[in-house]
Every structure is written in C-alpha cells, then in structure tokens.
Amino acid sequence: MDGATARATSEHLALEPAVAATLRERLPDVAAATVAAVTAEVPSYAGAFTGDLGATITGAVQVALGGFLKLATRTAGSDPGTPLTPALEAAYDLGRGEARSGRSMDALQAAYRIGARVAWREMSAAAAGAGMPAGTMARFAELVFAYIDELSASSVAGHTDELATSGRVRERYLERLAQLLLAGADEGTVMSAAARAGWQPPATLTAVLLPEGQVHALVPALPAGSVLARQDLPGVSDDDDLVLLLVPDLGGRRRTRLLRMLAGRDAVVGPARPWLEVAASYARVRRTREITTIRGVVDTDEHLAEIVLGADAEALADLRTRVLAPLAGVRASSRERLAETLRSWLLHQGRRDDVAADLFVHAQTVRYRMGQVRELYGDALDDPRTVLELTLALGLTPQAGAAG
Template identity: 60%
Template sequence: MSDGAPLVAPDLVLPAEVLAEMRSRLPQVAERTVDAIISEVPSYAGALSGPMGAKIRNAVQLALGGFISLAARTREAPRTPTAPAVEGAYQLGRGEARAGRSMEALLAAYRIGARASWREMSAAAVSGGIEAETLGDFAGLVFAYIDELSASSAAGHSDELATSGRVRRRLLEQLGGLLLAGAPKEQAIAAAERVEWPWPETLTAVVVPDSQRRAVLGVVSPATLQPAEDLTGLEDRALLLVPDVAGARRTTLVRALADRDAVVGPARPTLEVRASYDRAARALALGLAPVGDESLLDTEEHLGELVLHADPVALADLRARALAPLADVRADTAEKLRDTLRAWLLHQGRREAVAAALFCHPQTVRYRMGRLRELYGDALDDPRTVLELTLALA
C-alpha cells in the first residue's frame, strides 16, 4: 500500500468556488469516467453491472472525492491521499484479482479514468478562471494522485494473488491443457467447476509473442485460459484461449490485437478448441503474411492457403500431374505458359483481361493459349482438369 508520501504541487491553492464546482460535478465526472473505461477496456465491458459494478463505481466516486479533499488543502497542509481513498484502491486491486482480471486491465482502467476525469476537472478549473501556471500544477496533482492510487491497487492485486491466486492460476492452466488434449467432457467440466471458470460456448486460440502476452491479457476476457505446457512450434510465443469471441465479437478482438503480432484461430466449441489451435499453428508454420498493413494474422483471411497446403505431399503430386504437359517445354517458355494459364483461369478466359494482367498484347495471349491447347487438348474444357490446374497454379 501507499507509504503516504506527500504529492507534488505543494503551493497549489484552488479558489473555493472552483472546488465547489468540482464537487457539484462529481457524480457526472464519475459516470463519464466509468463510461470511458467500459468503452476502451474490453475486460470491463460486462463487469460494470451488478454488485461488482456498483463496487467499482463507488470506488471511482470515492477516489474522486478523495482528490477534491486533497486539492482543498492549504499550503501548510501536507498533500497526501486520504486514507479511505488509498484503502479503497487497495481493496479494489484485491477484488479485481479475485475476479480474475489482470493488473494490466486495471492499470489501463486507471489511465483511461485519469484522462476522462482530468478532462472534466480541468474544464471546471478553466471555467473558474484558473491561470495556465496554476492549471499546470493542478494537472501534476491529478496525475500524481492517480499514480498513488494505482500503486495501491497494484499492491492489493499482488497481495491477493500471493495468498490465493497461485493455486487458481495453476488449476486454470491445467484446465487449458485438458481442453487442448481433448479430455472427456465430464472431466473438463469438473475441472472448470472446481476453479469456478464460467463455461463458454466457444474458445478461440490466439498466439502472441511472449513480449505481448501481458498487454494482450489486458484487452481480452479475464476468463481467458493460458495453458502452461510447451507446444511445438510456439517457441517464444504464448497461447491464449479466449472465450466467446465468435461472430461479430471477433471483429472487436481482431481490432484490439491489430498491432500485437498475434495469430488468431477460428472460434470452436469449447471441447473442440484444439482445432482452433492447430489452425493457428499451421498458419505460423506456413509463414502466411498478414492482410493489409497490420501485423495481425487472422486465419479466417487465409482459408484458401490453409486448405491448399493442408497436405503438402498431395499438393506436390497434384501439381506434377496437372502440369505434366509442360514438362518437356523449354523452361522459359513453360514459365510464360504457366503464367498465361493462371491468368486465363482467374479471368475465365477473357482475353483482354488476361492481356492486361500479363502486360502483353491480346494477340500474344491468343498465341500462348493456342500453344496450351496443343499441349492439353480438350482437357482444358474439362471441369475437373480446370479445378486441378487452378489448385496447382494457386
């Protein structure tokens, strides 16, 4: 917990009318602060309703009230956070650990809450005529106070984990291992009940660099599992099993992980999560590249490549058979014919489109397709041959 050290801005004196205005705005500031946390920290999206939500809202109001009391002190009075505010922050940290939320999520809530509350309080200060220099001191006091409370919450979170969290974390790791191993349903459900893990409809495998694991845990559900065992192909990477992000929720997950070098598998029924992990691992092994400018690799954007490379040996055999008519053609000519055939297949035989794709004259396309028809004969009109050539040239 806090050591009660004085905060910055010892010479700051706010007019009584400004302090009164801030007190009058406390409920509004608290509500907007909570709304900002809900909007920007996914872990809290469903947490701020019911009894736990009421506790968190009360903690926000207590913290803001403590700050007003702090700001009202005179130059002679030491500027240290009030005991109730510090104790409230400490207990909040312990409660968040018991709820399974990471310290990263709580600190993110503090950062966003500080930004939102500062926006409201500074507006009150400016409307009260506070000068720029005084406003700067006020800002220093606001953020030093938030740092003090977040440190107290971090201590509470750490203390709770030290006393009760380790056992639960180990049981959750074991549960993740059971699900990946395809354990019988009864065994998996019993393990989930033992650790009070809410059974989701689906799980989605997310692979992230070890360096990003803690940050990612701050933006996904606190019920996310982290299997402890080492898995082949995941050196220097961590596997997370994220609950219930199927459908529209997947878009939110992908957006949150856009710059995290993550690989996201498909959502699968909880007992079938191994299939999600296998697809993510296969995408990594194939070295597939992200779509667009982001670093995230979404396996849903690469289904064609994943299907195509599911059996590399079969693909090699298919390629050899489909392209056998070109085997005796000179290498440079064969390459041009393959490019032409690929474009012809993709553009469904439209000569102008094929020529544009190859940056050549339509007559060149006509000549090459004539050569290919000499080599393939009527097979180019056979749907099965067209399918095999499309796969072979993909």
C-alpha cells in the first residue's frame, strides 16, 4: 500500500507546535496503552508481553505511532511519503509474520481496530488538553482512522504475499520429496526432504496417476498429507499431461471412498505400500497404464492377473504361439471356435453344461468340439503343465489364440 489516503488527509491538518509537543511527549504512554489493550482483548495475543511476539507487537505499535506523529506534524512542502514508508513496511512485515506463524488475519485486524480506538482515545484527550480547536480535532480523527486503514491494508498484503510465497516454496519441496521417493532414495535423504516440506510421513502411500486436467477439483477432497507431483515422472512423457498423487493411508473404506471420488476420471490407482516403498506402487500404476485399454478408473488390486500376464507382452505372445500350435493347421473359422471352446473348458474345469451355457451352444456341441481338440492335443491335455500354459494363454482374453 502507498498510504495515499492518509497523506491526502494530512495535507489539510495543521497542528499547533504546543499540540505536537504534547502528542510527542505522550507517545510512549499511548503505545503502552495500545499494546495492553490488544494483548488483553485479542485472545491470540494473550500473554504476548513475554517472548518474541510481545516484542514484535510493541515494536510495530511504536513504529506506527511514530510514523503517524511525523505525518501529522510534517511541514508544508515536505515529502509525505517519508514518514509513512517505515510504518507501512513494518505493517507489511507484521502481516507476513502472522502468516508464517500459521495465524489468519482475523487476530491482526482485530488488533488494528482496538489499536485505533485506544490510540484515538489517548491522543484526542492529549490534543484537547493542549488546546486543539474543535475543527482541527475532526480532521485529526479522520487522519487517525485513515492511517490505521493504510496500515491494516499493508498487513493484509504482507499476509497474502507470504501465504503465496510459502505455498509455492512448499509445493517445490513436496515435488522434490516425490522425486526422491520415486527414485528410491535412502531414508535419511527422504526424511530430510520431508522435514523441509513440513510433511509428516504416513504409514503407507498409494500412487494415483491421472490427467492433470482432471485433478484440480479432486485435490481439496484428498486426505491431508497427499503429495501432488507434476514433473519428472519416471517412465511418463511430459507430453502425456499426467500428474501423480501420492495419497496417505489409503486402506479399507478410505480406498473405497477415493475410488468413488475418482468416478468419471481416467485414473489408475496403485496398491498401498509402506511410504518409503511407494515407488513400487507407482511402478504398478505405470505398468497397468501401459497394458490396459480400460477407460475410467482402474483399480490395480482388481486386475492383478492382467498385470501379471501383461508384464512381458512378448513372452506371453511366444507362449500363446507355442501352446496353440496344434490348432495352427485348422482352418481359421474352425480354429476360432475350438480356441473359444478350449478356453471355456479350461476356465470351467471341464464342466460341459457350464461351458455350453457360457458359449450359448448345446452340450453335445461342446462334446464334439472338445473331441476335436483332444485329437489335436492328445495326452497333453492331461498334463498339468500344459493345462497351466493353456490357461495363461487363453484365460483372460476370449479367443486370444484363435488367429494363430
């Protein structure tokens, strides 16, 4: 704030030398009365005469009153900004200090209201005793309250700026913490980063990967201590426009609630892991995103089989080619039906009626097709290893080996 209102008001105020001298003499008493009233009437400042807070309040009040008196007694033609600058700077710093202490502006604004009342009461009494005319007294009152408004506005600006600055700094610290966790840094390094960020480690962390455009409305509802990482995500291109959430202690009902919150978003939710091992949760999320075509919310805990089989797509393709080789000589249309029937037979453990219901065919059709399959595979269908490999090759994707 530049104090324009207070400066303009002071231009129309002319204090007699005797009045100015009386006010200057009374200044220490006015400061003491103001401090006493603030510490007595504002609960946040109770007991503030001891410690750093008391010294800060007292110093700010003395600077403010000194600036006011200089402004009120400045001579015509002098620079009006000179007496205001130190007081406005002190008020700005006071606002920043309140933000750093974790307090809102409510207490400080209450202090300004009380300070204005007490300062006016004390100074008006002193001015009247020194013979200030009634007309001058009105302008004097106007200057007191305009000046307090300027100080209050300067403190609000300091408070706002400090919150913005500290928020950005903490965000950078949290980004760094996320990078260290994903890189598997040693515990000492990670703990130091957590302390710098003012972050309390939880028992577990869960990785959640989703598009950046979908995260803003979600963040306010996340559990306290959640970490948002936007940059340098391992295995993710910046062009993908993805962000990573590391969500603390997401087990049981909390996980269910988060999944509901994510409804309508394209999110992949990893498993909960001890917080120092959250890189494993992120790795699961990243692999799942690479292999799945599912849209919407993907809970990796519900897709473990797909994740296991998709971990090495080339190996799975080789397995399918090898174990389905006996079907290769059958014409394409028959090969597709036999592979489909073999898959259902494996998953239903050979229960013919269940296979027929699954495929919407007659049980005799199942018997006929499986007879053809047995002719192709022979005794291999009784080999547990072959059954395992066929289950892996066909179990998750219908007709996966039909076109071989």
